Amino acid sequence: MPKVTIPNLPVSAFFGVAKPTGPTSMAIINDVKLLVTASKLFMDADKLEKSKGKKTKWRGKGDIKIGQGGTLDPLADGVLVVGVGKATKKLSQFLECVKEYRTTCLLGCETDTYDSEGKRVRLSPWRHVTREKVESALAKFRGEIEQTPPIFSALKMDGKPLYEYARKGIPLPRPIEARKVTIHSLELIEWKDTHDFKWPAETFSEEAKKAMETALQGAGEKPMLVDFPEEPTDDKAPTAFVLQMRVSSGTYVRSIVHDLAHELGSAGHVVTLCRTRQGRFALEASEEGDRECVPWEVFEKAGADAGAVDEDGWHAWEREVLAKLEVVE
Incomplete structure (x- = not known):
């Protein structure tokens, strides 16, 4: 050296x-x-x-x-x-x-934590999503946007982490406040037709669903917890793609992936996340x-x-x- x-x-x-x-x-x-x-x-x-x-x-x-x-x-x-x-x-x-991230989104399945560490909450069609549709949808998420943090996050409300309300079925005292963040750049850098990623095996229990529903309904919100099964076939895994972004402080990458999947008429969650830059x-x-x-x-x-x-x-x-x-x- x-x-x-x-x-x-x-x-x-x-x-x-x-x-x-x-x-x-x-x-x-x-x-x-x-x-x-x-x-x-x-x-x-x-x-x-x-x-x-x-x-x-x-x-x-x-x-x-x-x-x-x-x-x-x-x-x-x-x-x-x-x-x-x-x-x-x-x-x-x-x-x-300003921070930079590289993240992989896996389509067709939504989880409680918006990433692969969570439990399967909702399945949704994904075969209709094309690379062109993703690239077109990304425009909505660039610039200054309003983003609602996920309920399974460490963000506190009245001194209590949001995930605690969700897990214990404690009604939120008010809606989760949206925050303004700036997405300086957001690009699709890789499309994965073949990969080894899989949806989480563990599903959200009925008890956990009710707890989350109770928490959100306390703030007048309704979670999307209805399954529309579309299991992957032996010859085609659910599509995954890689995003690269440069964002302001306070940005939830998991929420970008979650909201983008909804915009595409599907569901999705983060399976890899890398912070490539911090200042x-x-x-x-x-x-x-x-x-x-x-x-x-x-x-x-x-x-x-x-x-x-x-x-x-x-x-x-x-x-x-x-x-x-x-x-x-």
Whole structure:
């Protein structure tokens, strides 16, 4: 790895992690913290010496601060901005910045969470949907639009997450408020006639349907929970397609896919979701000032075995981070 300029140590900084699909964002942060709190890059040398042999805690006197600039669901992969030390106080800038996503929509089935992690709620015809129809429908979703967050989301109403109302059958005190978001760009980049994606096997139970209906009816809303079965045949799987978008903060990608499928006279849900950019951090640098992310495998390997240090006293993972971090004074 090429030499990098070493800042005054220890540093407060931002760096991007290329999160894999599967683990939660908090799990990623916890694993990175174990490395950060044992590194001279981020910790004072005297404190490191005193902490040798002690178990690292998430919080504690003298413990270093670490956080992330915008959670990704377990299903999602891509850019996760990490802040260490003083940088944690400035992470809010990444909540408000422009983000880019790449997502795959699978037609014919709607789920309670609008993605493949949820349960099957509704089936709908999909064979009539063509690439041309999708490209035409996308125009309605570009620019400034109003978007209603899904009821199975962590957005809070009167201090309670929306998903809690839906799961427990608690009537919503009022309709879910639509929010204005800006879709700077939205393009269909791949059409998949053949693929390995499948609709979720688990269906929404009658009890769960009633709970959701009760929650929505409390706000005068009616869910679409009627099945129009059109099972895939052996020789043709439900169509899937990939969208690429650049959006403002507060945009729900799952809702775009859900609403687009309705616009097409079908149903659909997200089966893959990748955040390719968050502000100036990106999976692939393409603009001036971009900073690429550190592959998750680098931290995973170091967590299992940090390995030997180089001639300058750095572990391989520290070298990777040094090459990509942004120091915060």
